[in-house]
Amino acid sequence: MIKQALETLKESKIDVVGHYIMGNQFTHIQFAIMLALIRANEDIVTRKEMREFIKLGKEVTLRTIDAHICRIREKFGTSYNIDPYPIETIHNTGYRIDKRFLEKLKDNGKE
Numbered sequence: 001m002i003k004q005a006l007e008t009l010k011e012s013k014i015d016v017v018g019h020y021i022m023g024n025q026f027t028h029i030q031f032a033i034m035l036a037l038i039r040a041n042e043d044i045v046t047r048k049e050m051r052e053f054i055k056l057g058k059e060v061t062l063r064t065i066d067a068h069i070c071r072i073r074e075k076f077g078t079s080y081n082i083d084p085y086p087i088e089t090i091h092n093t094g095y096r097i098d099k100r101f102l103e104k105l106k107d108n109g110k111e
Contacts, residue, residue: 046094
């Protein structure tokens with residue numbers, strides 16, 4: 001799955017080795033969450049689907065995912081000042097990547 005996501009955005013602002021997206025460095029779990037959302041391409045990703053995507057051989061709780069989503073939003077909000085936040089919460093369902101953020105990511109800064 002991760003390989004598919006990376007192929008889709010090969011020319012984007014993603015550094016797989018350093019876990020950077022648009023200049024922000026992420027933990028392994030945060031990076032995996034972002035890849036799951038990017039791969040979904042504006043479709044909703046449930047917290048359970050995200051948990052399956054990021055399995056690391058240890059239990060990742062749904063609340064842990066919520067906490068990482070919060071930290072991801074903070075990183076983009078403070079260091080890149082992205083409005084709106086790149087991750088939209090879908091009440092009682094999950095999350096999805098914001099369309100404008102996805103376009104900016106795919107655009108690779110070509111303005």
